[in-house]
Amino acid sequence: MVSYEILPIGYVRGGRLDPRDDDWGATRAVIELDAAIFTADALVGLEAFSHAEVIFVFDRVPRDKVETGARHPRNRAEWPLTGIFAQRGKNRPNRLGATICRIISVDGTRLTVAGLDAIDGTPVVDIKPVMHEFLPREDVFQPNWVAEMMAQYW
Amino acid sequence: MVSYEILPIGYVRGGRLDPRDDDWGATRAVIELDAAIFTADALVGLEAFSHAEVIFVFDRVPRDKVETGARHPRNRAEWPLTGIFAQRGKNRPNRLGATICRIISVDGTRLTVAGLDAIDGTPVVDIKPVMHEFLPREDVFQPNWVAEMMAQYW
Numbered sequence: 001m002v003s004y005e006i007l008p009i010g011y012v013r014g015g016r017l018d019p020r021d022d023d024w025g026a027t028r029a030v031i032e033l034d035a036a037i038f039t040a041d042a043l044v045g046l047e048a049f050s051h052a053e054v055i056f057v058f059d060r061v062p063r064d065k066v067e068t069g070a071r072h073p074r075n076r077a078e079w080p081l082t083g084i085f086a087q088r089g090k091n092r093p094n095r096l097g098a099t100i101c102r103i104i105s106v107d108g109t110r111l112t113v114a115g116l117d118a119i120d121g122t123p124v125v126d127i128k129p130v131m132h133e134f135l136p137r138e139d140v141f142q143p144n145w146v147a148e149m150m151a152q153y154w
Numbered sequence: 155m156v157s158y159e160i161l162p163i164g165y166v167r168g169g170r171l172d173p174r175d176d177d178w179g180a181t182r183a184v185i186e187l188d189a190a191i192f193t194a195d196a197l198v199g200l201e202a203f204s205h206a207e208v209i210f211v212f213d214r215v216p217r218d219k220v221e222t223g224a225r226h227p228r229n230r231a232e233w234p235l236t237g238i239f240a241q242r243g244k245n246r247p248n249r250l251g252a253t254i255c256r257i258i259s260v261d262g263t264r265l266t267v268a269g270l271d272a273i274d275g276t277p278v279v280d281i282k283p284v285m286h287e288f289l290p291r292e293d294v295f296q297p298n299w300v301a302e303m304m305a306q307y308w
Contacts, residue, residue, distance in 0.1 A: 041223035046240035069195035086200035133304035
């Protein structure tokens with residue numbers, strides 16, 4: 001079976017220590033690139049963007065807790081049974097998170113962001129600049145449970 | 155050194171055969187989940203969303219072509235030297251792509267999307283629903299070279 005080995009490009013430093021579900025909006029954190037691999041060159045020009053998408057590994061999720069089927073989001077029975085690929089929960093195959101954050105500053109191999117919902121020590125596997133052209137080009141709609149679930153998230 | 159093994163959850167079927175840079179907008183493709191791991195449960199409820207983000211591996215990029223520093227986007231000297239994490243080019247550490255696509259239909263373990271810039275056979279490692287609350291919550295800005303580069307992309 002084909003598989004791919006991915007390596008942390010760096011780690012989340014600071015920010016929150018506990019993986020609770022809500023209140024991520026005020027969080028600031030630093031992504032510190034691995035200085036054995038990267039220099040400041042890797043981040044050159046990123047400060048000209050307002051936002052970056054950070055791809056990270058939910059490394060604190062035990063592999064035997066990964067879901068492959070459907071479940072109620074946050075196990076709340078009032079929300080519909082939803083496939084793991086129709087939700088963004090952390091117990092997902094490959095345990096990858098992807099969050100758009102606001103760029104606060106770039107300093108050498110350190111990127112400071114606001115609104116990253118990943119805890120201190122989380123391995124980061126990619127950073128991509130957010131480009132207008134890669135955001136949805138049509139109206140976005142979603143089921144009603146999402147707004148209820150996200151009401152206290154940021 | 156810590157590393158993570160990621161497995162394809164499925165593959166891109168159809169769409170484009172060649173990895174050229176532009177004209178992705180009209181592309182339709184199917185993401186076929188690995189039926190040895192997943193059933194239709196994994197995609198339940200996804201059709202209630204307009205868009206999904208597809209995370210995939212640029213598996214046709216040789217590992218020795220991965221960039222870790224800065225380069226001119228598309229090697230065009232008129233665009234500024236830009237760090238690999240300030241561009242979305244495919245020759246990046248961990249070779250992960252992340253693209254927001256429009257959902258056309260869900261049929262069992264097959265998801266049909268429009269606007270996926272990944273070629274036929276590409277391994278997919280995650281699918282996430284696009285939620286309003288995970289799009290930028292502030293104004294988005296970007297450097298001028300991006301609009302020039304993206305003019306013919308979709």
